[in-house]
Amino acid sequence: MKRKLYEVAHSRAGDKGDVLMLSLIPYEEKLYEPLCNAVTAERVKHHLRHIVKGEVVRYEMPNISALQFVCQNALLGGVTTSLGMDTHGKTLSYALLEMEVDLE
Amino acid sequence: MLRIASGAGFSGDRLEPAVELAQRARLDYLVLECLAERTIALAQKRKQQDPALGYDPLLEKRIRSLLPIIAKNGVRIITNMGAANPVSAAEKIIEIAEEFKVPIKVAAVTGDDVLMFIHKNKETVEFFPSLNENDFIISANAYMGAEAIVKALETGANIIITGRVADPSLFLAPMMHHFGWSAEDEELLGRGTVIGHLLECGGQITGGYFADPGIKDVPDMARLGFPIAEIQPDGTAVIFKLPETGGILNRMTVKExxxxxxxxxxxYMTPDVIADFTSVCIREVGTDLVEVTGGHGKKRPEGLKASIGYEAGFIGEGEITYAGHNALKRAELAGDIVKTRLQDRFKELTIDLIGVTSAHRGGIDRFGQPYEVRLRVAAKAESLEDAQMIGEEVEALYTNGPAGGGGARKYVQEVVGIVSAIVPREAVHPTILVKETL
Known part of the structure; x- marks a missing residue:
C-alpha cells in the first residue's frame, strides 16, 4: 500500500553550511526495517531533486530506529549568503515527509 | 550526581525559562548557549565601532534576571555570551553585580580569536568553501573545547563567560570538573558530549521545533520548559523538565x-572528542522523563575548526501580495515584470512565490491553486544603493503592475558570509581572566 511518509514517520531538518540533514524516525519502531528498504538514499535524492543538487548519504541508526539523510549542496549556498526564503532549510523536513512509499 | 540545565538555545531565545530553572530546578550549573555561526562576526563589527562592545546584545537582560537568584542559591552559569569580547562582558556583569550589591566572581575565557593567525597564513590555510582573493575577512574564531572552561571553573567563579566554544563543550566542561573526568578518557567524554548535544538547543528537546497539531501534539507551548539533565559519574543521564511547565519530553523529541x-x-566531532551516537540508548522512564545511556568516543581531532566571517555584500528584497481569483497568475506576471527590469543589472536574482514555491522551490506540489500569493524578489548587490533598488522596483508595482497588488514591503541587509577552516591547536591560546566585585 502506498503511503506518504508523514503518515508513518517524523523528521527534523538541520543545516551546516550548504549541507542539509534530515532525520527520518518512524512513529512505530517496528517500521524501521520497512523504512530502511523503502527510503533509500537514491529515492530521497530523486524526490528532492529540485532542492538537493549534491550527493545524498544515508546513515542507519538501529539503536534508536532512525535514519539520517545528509544532503550536499542543498541550501542555495548556505544560511549566511542564501537568497532563499528559508535560508536554514528548516522547512525541508516536510519536503521529505511528502515522499510516497510502499511499505511491505 | 550532577544537575545541568540549558537556559537558552540561541541568542534570541526566551528569557524566563532560564529564570525558572535557576529558581526551582536545584541546579548545579545553568548553561546559556547564545552564539550562532554568524553572531560572532556581527559582534566583531560592533566591537570595531566601540571596543567596549562585541558581547551578546541580550547579556545585560539575561544577567539582570538571573544574578539575584544565583547569588542566593549558588547556581553557576556557563555561557558563550562573551561573543567577540568576553572580557568586556565580564566587566559588564561585575558592573551589574555592584549595582545589585551582590558579591560575585566572573571568569572570562579568551583565546578563540585566530584572526591574526588567519591573516598571517592566508596563503596556506584552506577555506571551506573557498574565498575569493579580495573578500574582506572580518573575524576568525576557533571552536575551543571543554578544557579551557574546566580551568575557568577551577577558579571558583560564579559565572564563566566565553567566546567561541563548541556548544556541547559548554556542558561537558562542568561534567569533567565535577566528576574529575580526564581529558583522555574518550569513553566518558563521548557520553558527556551526547548529553551536551541533546541539551544545547534548549526547548528543541522539550517539544519546540517538534509540535504538529493533531499529529505530534505538545501541551502549553507558550510556557515551554527547558531541559535539565541529571548526570551520573559514568556518563549516563536522565533528561527532564520542571513540572508545571509546558512542552513534552519523550523518545521522539530526544531522537529528533x-x-x-x-x-x-x-x-560527531568536537574539540574534545569524536563521539559515536550509534550506541546511544533512549528509554522513556516516566512522564517527560527520558534516560540516555551508551555512546562512545575516540581520540579528539588533530586541529580545531574555525569560523571565518567575511563581508559578502548586500541583499535587497521586496514583497507584494496578490489574492483571490487568478492570484497566482497575477503574482507570476508581477515577478516577470520585475525580472525584465532588473535581470541585466543583478547576476543573482530570485523570484519566489510565497505560498507556492518559496520554501520547497516548487518541486513538490500537490495543493493546487492558492487563495493568496506573495511575490518575493531578492538579489545580491555590491552596494547598499543597488540593494535598495530591489524593494523599490517591487513597490513600484503598486501603480505599474498587475491588478490588486497590496502590502508591499522592502528590506535591505548587509551580508556577513561564513566559511570554515581547520587551524592547528597551537594557534589557540586559552586564557582565563578573573574579575571580582569590590
Missing part, C-alpha cells in the same frame, strides 16, 4: 534532537 545537525552519527 540527537540527530539534529549531525553529519555522521558515528563520528
Amino acid at each position: 534532537q540527537l540527530l539534529y545537525e549531525v553529519m555522521d552519527p558515528s563520528e
Whole structure:
C-alpha cells in the first residue's frame, strides 16, 4: 500500500553550511526495517531533486530506529549568503515527509 | 550526581525559562548557549565601532534576571555570551553585580580569536568553501573545547563567560570538573558530549521545533520548559523538565534532537572528542522523563575548526501580495515584470512565490491553486544603493503592475558570509581572566 511518509514517520531538518540533514524516525519502531528498504538514499535524492543538487548519504541508526539523510549542496549556498526564503532549510523536513512509499 | 540545565538555545531565545530553572530546578550549573555561526562576526563589527562592545546584545537582560537568584542559591552559569569580547562582558556583569550589591566572581575565557593567525597564513590555510582573493575577512574564531572552561571553573567563579566554544563543550566542561573526568578518557567524554548535544538547543528537546497539531501534539507551548539533565559519574543521564511547565519530553523529541545537525552519527566531532551516537540508548522512564545511556568516543581531532566571517555584500528584497481569483497568475506576471527590469543589472536574482514555491522551490506540489500569493524578489548587490533598488522596483508595482497588488514591503541587509577552516591547536591560546566585585 502506498503511503506518504508523514503518515508513518517524523523528521527534523538541520543545516551546516550548504549541507542539509534530515532525520527520518518512524512513529512505530517496528517500521524501521520497512523504512530502511523503502527510503533509500537514491529515492530521497530523486524526490528532492529540485532542492538537493549534491550527493545524498544515508546513515542507519538501529539503536534508536532512525535514519539520517545528509544532503550536499542543498541550501542555495548556505544560511549566511542564501537568497532563499528559508535560508536554514528548516522547512525541508516536510519536503521529505511528502515522499510516497510502499511499505511491505 | 550532577544537575545541568540549558537556559537558552540561541541568542534570541526566551528569557524566563532560564529564570525558572535557576529558581526551582536545584541546579548545579545553568548553561546559556547564545552564539550562532554568524553572531560572532556581527559582534566583531560592533566591537570595531566601540571596543567596549562585541558581547551578546541580550547579556545585560539575561544577567539582570538571573544574578539575584544565583547569588542566593549558588547556581553557576556557563555561557558563550562573551561573543567577540568576553572580557568586556565580564566587566559588564561585575558592573551589574555592584549595582545589585551582590558579591560575585566572573571568569572570562579568551583565546578563540585566530584572526591574526588567519591573516598571517592566508596563503596556506584552506577555506571551506573557498574565498575569493579580495573578500574582506572580518573575524576568525576557533571552536575551543571543554578544557579551557574546566580551568575557568577551577577558579571558583560564579559565572564563566566565553567566546567561541563548541556548544556541547559548554556542558561537558562542568561534567569533567565535577566528576574529575580526564581529558583522555574518550569513553566518558563521548557520553558527556551526547548529553551536551541533546541539551544545547534548549526547548528543541522539550517539544519546540517538534509540535504538529493533531499529529505530534505538545501541551502549553507558550510556557515551554527547558531541559535539565541529571548526570551520573559514568556518563549516563536522565533528561527532564520542571513540572508545571509546558512542552513534552519523550523518545521522539530526544531522537529528533540527537540527530539534529549531525553529519555522521558515528563520528560527531568536537574539540574534545569524536563521539559515536550509534550506541546511544533512549528509554522513556516516566512522564517527560527520558534516560540516555551508551555512546562512545575516540581520540579528539588533530586541529580545531574555525569560523571565518567575511563581508559578502548586500541583499535587497521586496514583497507584494496578490489574492483571490487568478492570484497566482497575477503574482507570476508581477515577478516577470520585475525580472525584465532588473535581470541585466543583478547576476543573482530570485523570484519566489510565497505560498507556492518559496520554501520547497516548487518541486513538490500537490495543493493546487492558492487563495493568496506573495511575490518575493531578492538579489545580491555590491552596494547598499543597488540593494535598495530591489524593494523599490517591487513597490513600484503598486501603480505599474498587475491588478490588486497590496502590502508591499522592502528590506535591505548587509551580508556577513561564513566559511570554515581547520587551524592547528597551537594557534589557540586559552586564557582565563578573573574579575571580582569590590
